[in-house]
Amino acid sequence: MNWAITRTVSRRGASLLGPLVVEALLASWVVATTLSQHPNRGFDRLRPYDRSGVLLPNWRFFAPEPAIHDYRVLHRWVGKSGETSEWHESNEIGPRRLAQAVWFPERRTQKGISDACTEMIGAVHGSLDGLHDTVGYRLVRGHVEAHIRRTVAEAPDGFQFVVVADPGHDDDDEPNYLFASRFERWSCDG
Amino acid sequence: MNPSPLGRSESLLRMERLSAVTHLMSSGEHLARSEAYHPGGLNDWQIMSDGHPRQSRRAALLDRIGRPAVTRGLHVARIAASLGLLAPTRNRGIRLASNATLATTSALLHPRHHYGTDGSDQVSFLVQSLSTVARLGERRPRIVDAALWAASLQGVLSYTASGWVKVAGRTWGTGGAITGVARTRSYGDIRTWQLIRGRPGLAKALENSVVALECVAPIIFLAGGRLTRPYAAAATGLHLGIARVMALGRFVPSFCSLHAPMIYTTQNDRTNRRHDTVGRIVLWAGLGLIAAAAGQRALTRRTVEHARGDERTLELSDTNTVAYRVIGDRASAAGSLERAPLVVFENGLLATPDHWEWIVRHLRSISEEEARPTVITSHRSGYGPSTHLPGTMLTMGDIANASTEFVEHVAGDRDVILVGHSLGGYLAMLTAARTSARVRGVVLVDSSHPDELRRSERQRLGAERLRDGFVSMAASLNAGSGMLLGVPPWVTALPTEAQRVALAQFRDQRMWTAAIREWDATVRDFATSPGLPQLRCPALVLTAAKTRESDPVQHELHAEMLEHASGGSHVTIDGADHDSILTNQVHAGRAAEEIARFVAACIDPSGATDAGATPAAPRPTSERDNELELTS
Numbered sequence A: 001m002n003w004a005i006t007r008t009v010s011r012r013g014a015s016l017l018g019p020l021v022v023e024a025l026l027a028s029w030v031v032a033t034t035l036s037q038h039p040n041r042g043f044d045r046l047r048p049y050d051r052s053g054v055l056l057p058n059w060r061f062f063a064p065e066p067a068i069h070d071y072r073v074l075h076r077w078v079g080k081s082g083e084t085s086e087w088h089e090s091n092e093i094g095p096r097r098l099a100q101a102v103w104f105p106e107r108r109t110q111k112g113i114s115d116a117c118t119e120m121i122g123a124v125h126g127s128l129d130g131l132h133d134t135v136g137y138r139l140v141r142g143h144v145e146a147h148i149r150r151t152v153a154e155a156p157d158g159f160q161f162v163v164v165a166d167p168g169h170d171d172d173d174e175p176n177y178l179f180a181s182r183f184e185r186w187s188c189d190g
Numbered sequence B: 001m002n003p004s005p006l007g008r009s010e011s012l013l014r015m016e017r018l019s020a021v022t023h024l025m026s027s028g029e030h031l032a033r034s035e036a037y038h039p040g041g042l043n044d045w046q047i048m049s050d051g052h053p054r055q056s057r058r059a060a061l062l063d064r065i066g067r068p069a070v071t072r073g074l075h076v077a078r079i080a081a082s083l084g085l086l087a088p089t090r091n092r093g094i095r096l097a098s099n100a101t102l103a104t105t106s107a108l109l110h111p112r113h114h115y116g117t118d119g120s121d122q123v124s125f126l127v128q129s130l131s132t133v134a135r136l137g138e139r140r141p142r143i144v145d146a147a148l149w150a151a152s153l154q155g156v157l158s159y160t161a162s163g164w165v166k167v168a169g170r171t172w173g174t175g176g177a178i179t180g181v182a183r184t185r186s187y188g189d190i191r192t193w194q195l196i197r198g199r200p201g202l203a204k205a206l207e208n209s210v211v212a213l214e215c216v217a218p219i220i221f222l223a224g225g226r227l228t229r230p231y232a233a234a235a236t237g238l239h240l241g242i243a244r245v246m247a248l249g250r251f252v253p254s255f256c257s258l259h260a261p262m263i264y265t266t267q268n269d270r271t272n273r274r275h276d277t278v279g280r281i282v283l284w285a286g287l288g289l290i291a292a293a294a295g296q297r298a299l300t301r302r303t304v305e306h307a308r309g310d311e312r313t314l315e316l317s318d319t320n321t322v323a324y325r326v327i328g329d330r331a332s333a334a335g336s337l338e339r340a341p342l343v344v345f346e347n348g349l350l351a352t353p354d355h356w357e358w359i360v361r362h363l364r365s366i367s368e369e370e371a372r373p374t375v376i377t378s379h380r381s382g383y384g385p386s387t388h389l390p391g392t393m394l395t396m397g398d399i400a401n402a403s404t405e406f407v408e409h410v411a412g413d414r415d416v417i418l419v420g421h422s423l424g425g426y427l428a429m430l431t432a433a434r435t436s437a438r439v440r441g442v443v444l445v446d447s448s449h450p451d452e453l454r455r456s457e458r459q460r461l462g463a464e465r466l467r468d469g470f471v472s473m474a475a476s477l478n479a480g481s482g483m484l485l486g487v488p489p490w491v492t493a494l495p496t497e498a499q500r501v502a503l504a505q506f507r508d509q510r511m512w513t514a515a516i517r518e519w520d521a522t523v524r525d526f527a528t529s530p531g532l533p534q535l536r537c538p539a540l541v542l543t544a545a546k547t548r549e550s551d552p553v554q555h556e557l558h559a560e561m562l563e564h565a566s567g568g569s570h571v572t573i574d575g576a577d578h579d580s581i582l583t584n585q586v587h588a589g590r591a592a593e594e595i596a597r598f599v600a601a602c603i604d605p606s607g608a609t610d611a612g613a614t615p616a617a618p619r620p621t622s623e624r625d626n627e628l629e630l631t632s
Helices: A002-034 A106-125 A135-151 B008-032 B045-051 B057-066 B068-086 B092-109 B119-136 B141-168 B176-183 B190-196 B200-215 B217-221 B228-246 B251-256 B259-266 B277-306 B330-334 B353-366 B396-411 B423-434 B457-464 B466-478 B489-493 B496-506 B509-527 B545-550 B552-563 B585-602 B621-631
Strands: A070-078 A158-166 A176-180 B312-315 B321-327 B342-346 B374-379 B415-421 B438-445 B539-544 B568-573
Touching (some): A002 B119, A002 B141, A106 A158, A106 B008, A135 A158, A135 B045, B008 B119, B008 B251, B008 B259, B057 B068, B057 B092, B092 B119, B119 B251, B141 B200, B176 B190, B176 B200, B190 B200, B217 B228, B217 B259, B228 B251, B228 B259, B277 B496, B321 B353, B342 B423, B353 B374, B353 B496, B353 B585, B396 B415, B396 B423, B423 B438, B457 B552, B539 B545, B539 B585, B545 B552, B552 B568
Parallel strands (some): B342 B374, B415 B438, B438 B539
Antiparallel strands (some): A070 A158, A158 A176, B312 B321, B321 B374
């Protein structure tokens, strides 16, 4: 008899406790997200606890300041006989088409360049230690090298790239040169 | 006529279906650009994997996912799951499996696509995770409602946070934000740019409309939810406009998927017998956090005002006060006339006396017993426990006068060495030039120079946004956000005993307010090109190696400082940057060794100092400069 009562009570307890745990967890998550939206990223004290990087959404779109420049990457190379090329665009942004409102895979590449350059420029503004080992720098370097490989007949001796904050369609504003890489020796002949 | 209420199941169905469209588009894009996974691509895992900790189960899993074939396979699975959700079936098993697949693969692929991911990805992950929870507990309405409430609150938060953070910025509302974005080739559109350029009124109106729409999102909880559908319609219009102008099409289904739960949770509906526990918990937690923030702010202020507990206080002639610590004052212990040198430290802008903790310790430990200096650190008025009367100390002259009065009080007839860091270096020079105290030497640690904003582009660019940063910090801390402020590395680098008070000052609004006042005074003073004061004593100029590397002009300015002293030396501290020269134990140790040598050379350790005598000169300037040349 007592056993049956205990079992009934614990079932009822579990059936009440289960939803309450879910509600408490979801409410805590909403509160933690709310506390992680301060305009100043210095107040993002909770974000380091989200090691996955996906649990605490960042709702600060184009805020507090929107990006009003394009990151453009330019490169030049030095041939085997020592001649230096002109500067070339490493990742040209094509004209906007209406269909891109629905289908725009190239946007991922542009955003990737922007993310990598943001990381690299952040490292430049801080300490220069280890800049060339950052993932951002190495990705941009690899991207430039792949572009040269596709466009130049003979493998060069090496190359250099620069990152420019470009005002896009606005001809009245000047591009701002943010970063010039070291001379990068050609790493593959593929 | 009121629209019919949106049911629980229908809300969940709409939410997961619309979000599935985002996943479908996203995985299609990733499959269409598989060159991104190979060398030269921006998702080359050979490089990206270095950004993650190695030798763990997670790393092994990510490496497996990082293989291009596996990544492609996961995207194919995601497309199948998206189609499963879009299919006209209400089969619980299919919908649960599809949601779980999309949520899990979103999380697993996030590191893989880190460079190139955007806001629509985080929304669609959020929605599918909540849909998984709802489908798991589908037989218990309370769990479905909890998931819908969480989605609704995140939706409202996404608009509200985006709006209010824009309000906190400088550009939105000026016409410069939309015009600036529209001119870019990445996110802009030439036709929009041509339409709004030269029409600042139109750009401002657009910006204010966007910001207002975002900021007022919480109104949907008013009026029994009657405003939710109009709000959702307006927000959909905004997303469609953004899709057209900025080519952010994925944002339309991702954000609009949150509208159904927003409608469901705000409507006045008795038929569904909705469970509102999540909404209530969030409301009460919010109120609790406001109370906690107020309590934390009061505790922080108390820690700041109590400081280290052994401070003495001097009231200045303008009624402001200076709290200061005397470290190693043998006179007070022995009751005899103190003959050891007195070293007075002058803090930089937005700095605490605790910044000197390593230098003080090293200085006292490496100096000879009989020449071991008495050290004085202080809080300038407005910092820490030192009080500040509003309307006073508004110019660099006022601040220097206060420092002079303080130094003369603590020095009496003893020999003094002034040591200043950053702006404190310039203040130490001003103090040395105007005081009647027996200043035997000045140490300038990576010091400011009155011409730096004019001659150093790097300094000028850095200074432009400095004040805005201070104002934003002061306002945020005043509003009780201090508990959200992380612990900065410079605090954890300090000795343990100094960390608590240093952190409290960093999280207290007073220091930032004092820094705004001092920065305004500095900018006004530097704008008059006052030049460096001429010192009647030798100087030791310490330059942080990274300051020198990143800004050669600053190194030139430091060299000029030495020219305004009667001898001395200029030394670069290897490996140090502007802050670590004080806060890093090793760098501070090197700086302290130089300072100890300088102090010993400036003051006769036998105790037979003579106020009128020329202090013992350190090594000649030229000799030290040569050393510098050799190490450069």
